Amino acid sequence: MIYAEIDTEEAEGSFLAHSIKSRSGRLGKGHRITASDIDDLLKSDITKVVSIQLEEGDIHEDQAAARLGKAITGNGLSPSEAFTGRCNIHSTVHGVLSVSPSEVDSLNNINEAITLATLAPYSVVYPGQLVATAKIIPLAAPVEALKSAEKTTRIVAHPFKVHKVGLILTRLPQTKDTVLEKTRSVVNQRLKNCENKLETTITVAHKSAEIAQAIKKLSSENHDLILIFGASAIVDRRDSLPKGLELAGGTIEHFGMPVDPGNLLLLGNHTKATVIGLPGCARSPKLNGFDWVLQR
Template sequence: MKYGPVPIDQAQGALLAHSITASGKRIRKAHILSAEDIETLRAAHIEQVVVAILEEGDIEENEAATRIAAALEFSGAQAKPATTGRVSIFAERAGLFTVNKALVDAINEIDPDATLATLAPYVSVTPGQMIATLKIIPFAMSSSAVEAIVQLAAGRSAFAVHAFQPHQVGLVQTVLPGMKESVLDKTSQTTKSRLLRSGSNICDELRTPHTAKDVADAIHDLAARSDMVLIFGASSLSDPEDDVIPAAIRASGGKVLRSGMPVDPGNLFVLGEHEGKPVLGAPGCARSARPNGFDWALDRIFAGIGVTSHDIAAMGVGGLLMEIPSRPQPRGAPPPSDHPKVHAVVLAAGRSSRMGGPNKMLALFDDEPLVHRTAARVLATKADGALLVTGHQRELVEAALQDLDLRLVHNPAFADGLSTSLKTAIAAVPDSADGALIVLGDMPNITSEDMDLLIHEFRTSGGTSIVRAVSNGKRGNPVILPRSLFETVAGLHGDIGARHLVETSELDIIDVEIGADAAVDVDTPEALAKAGGRNVV
């Protein structure tokens, strides 16, 4: 493949390298230039364009991606048609994701022009969630490399989504004198919520004294009329052999397969079985809705994969989960600051793909570009500093901001998704900042006062909590991420933003109600018109 600028007289039949607007017509990137396109360019006095010219043995990016995707074997998922050299694959059902790492690594070794990225193994997924993406980086790829990947993938399962199967669950809670009934009730409710993702439910619950005999009787009773038994002990596991839960499993006629888990939170987990049915001793952290090692074991069982002592032993790498702020003495938590500093970041790098051509950042609201409107309001807040991330149509966006005293940071990888802009922004936040106010550039109704409410709550809470704008109790934007999450941002990929961090974090979340504006963005022409804006570029 030849790539570079050529006179338009030589461009017919070549692939356009960058989208271009000429004589009122938009010609998209990777479009094969026709004679009509050449005349349009000539009428706009464009003398040369940057193109890719395929040579013998080259396969155009979408065809290459389609061929490789067709060779991949997977289940429980569906591949979307190739576009801009990318095939994305989405889960068809709720379940647990597994992946053949050796095969994915081997595919990625063949030719850097073809990249296959997936979720981490044993991640719980929901229907419609992206689980893998195949990207051809240049406009074309050699047929020999494509064929090598196709042959490597043939007959080998690459990844799968194992559907969750509903289970009837028996619940045992042990009780000691003075234990509050409200704690037991909350644990029941939290457990019911935890089971929802698999369609499982609690078929019966027994509350017993904290003795091995009483718990053994409960296990025997519930195992006869359920698919598995969960046990919450009134005191923490101290002795893997003689503590109440492992002793009760043995006394019931069952087996203890493992006591202890190299996942934190989740260390005090017990894995057992009774007449072939799982019996799980839940760690104390499972009384909280926050993810912990207990969830990892549950998901494998619900997905039909099962969990063994060996599986649990292999969970240590990656098993250091985020700290639970509710612990009396959180390990490694930063001390609250007397006056936490907040640095605001505006994300304005996206391609506005759903807008159908125009850049929404340059849409006018009362004759003011949206990106200028958002940035000016951010600068008027009580934040300690601000920056804006550019990407798509960088020069036009920067021109719209030239009168503002605002630091601009460019994201050259903006086309790879929202996560790249968030990573660019967080990397540019000063070391002195305790938190970052993440502002989406396409929310026209968010005011300086709205953002100051979030900043006030962040500072009042000591600068260690997540602060999120909500609309009628529903999650929205902007959001403030404390510094403890900055390192986690670096691990994000694809079209994932701050919401993913908020939903998976162990940190406290403070919701600030700001009304409907927290949920109003302008991703489409219809949404833009409804919000009072109009496209110009």
């Protein structure tokens, strides 16, 4: 790419490095100069322009951005028309964004002319939301570098899947009905935020045997996601909720999570259902670790 200040009368076919105003209006950065543009510029007493000329192996910023945007756009996303070396990528679904930071880093290290910026992995996205931008920094990029970038990564937006969801609430003698109702309402709103809803709610005593029976009932009714909110937090694999899951014939996959709030979360399964023992913070509508598990 040749970048230089040249005589206006010799600029036909080159691209403006900077926007410029003439008597007839404004010519934008990257505009390809025509014979009529030259006539207009000269009549405006503009005798020199800063422009670029593409050399063999170069590709114009808009063409490069369009190619890169198309190459990295996976399911659930749509690339916009490229402009000023930029191709914006928008979500077409309500769901979760899948992007590999290491692959994005690799792409951004190929050549300084070629860049990609995205939302964080696992971000919740909505239809029409901007989730990524492919940007060519100068007015042209090397074709060979672009070819490498096109093969580096692909980002996807996964729409939320609809599940049949059951909720088990446990209570102690002192547990108030208002607390149970608030918990049910908050959990249901979380599900709605992920395009789901509560199908069934069962309230039982905070005893392993009763929890086990409730799990079996929901599983037999083909609930594929069973949430358990205990009257007291889970503190050990031998606590009431984990023990109830095992009594029902289920298995514990993992207990505890390196997220605060939300670290006392239990993950398991029963037949074909995923079972999640909720942390106490899930009683609040504020963001916590359970949201990230539920969204994914």
